[in-house]
Every structure is written in C-alpha cells, then in structure tokens.
Amino acid sequence: MKQIVAVVKPYLTQAVLDNLRRAPLEGLSITEVKGFGRQKNYLDQYQDREYAEAFLPKVEITMWVDDLRVEEVVQKVVAAARSGRMGDGKIFVMPVTSFF
Numbered sequence: 001m002k003q004i005v006a007v008v009k010p011y012l013t014q015a016v017l018d019n020l021r022r023a024p025l026e027g028l029s030i031t032e033v034k035g036f037g038r039q040k041n042y043l044d045q046y047q048d049r050e051y052a053e054a055f056l057p058k059v060e061i062t063m064w065v066d067d068l069r070v071e072e073v074v075q076k077v078v079a080a081a082r083s084g085r086m087g088d089g090k091i092f093v094m095p096v097t098s099f100f
Helices: 010-019 067-081
Strands: 002-008 025-035 042-046 049-053 056-065 089-095
Touching: 002 010, 002 067, 010 025, 010 056, 010 067, 056 067, 067 089
Parallel strands: none
Antiparallel strands: 002 056, 002 089, 025 056, 042 049
16 A cells, blocks of 8 residues: 655646546545745735745645555646646655555
8 A cells, every 4th residue: 555645736636636536546635735845935916015925835635545556546646737847746655554
C-alpha cells in the first residue's frame, strides 16, 4: 500500500477528481492548504496597492493505493494537473506501514 499526496492549484481540483473517478483507490481525502515552492511568493494588487503573498492557496489530495496501481494513479493526476508552468504542484509517493 502506498500513500500519494498531490498538491495542486485550487482551480484544477475538479479536473483531477474527474480523472480519478474510476481509479483504483482505497481511500481519498482533500484538504485546502497554503504554501510555496520554487516560485516563493507572488505580487498581487488590491485597491491600487501591491502586496506580497508569502503562501499561495493550494489543494492537497491524499490517496491510498495498492502498490501495483501507483503509477496508473500518478499518471491520472499528472494528466489533469500539469500545465508545464511553475507552480503546478507536487506529487509525493510514500509507503504505508499499516492500513486499517
């Protein structure tokens, strides 16, 4: 059993979930998170003033998958979430020592 954690842009969440609709998942959870990667932060404008946001809004999709199906699930996430631009997100695959 493996745990796959995908951190994606919020507006891509539904596309990722649509791609995972028939995926062989043992479980799935979604959490709204904030953070940054290589882009560090961004400048935004609000009422004619610029300000820096240190943490960008993201959505964390956590999935539990059988070892033999990990690559299939990762490819489904990548197909829905990758635009090729910086800030697309990250995917982590970790072993699960016990699953009840």
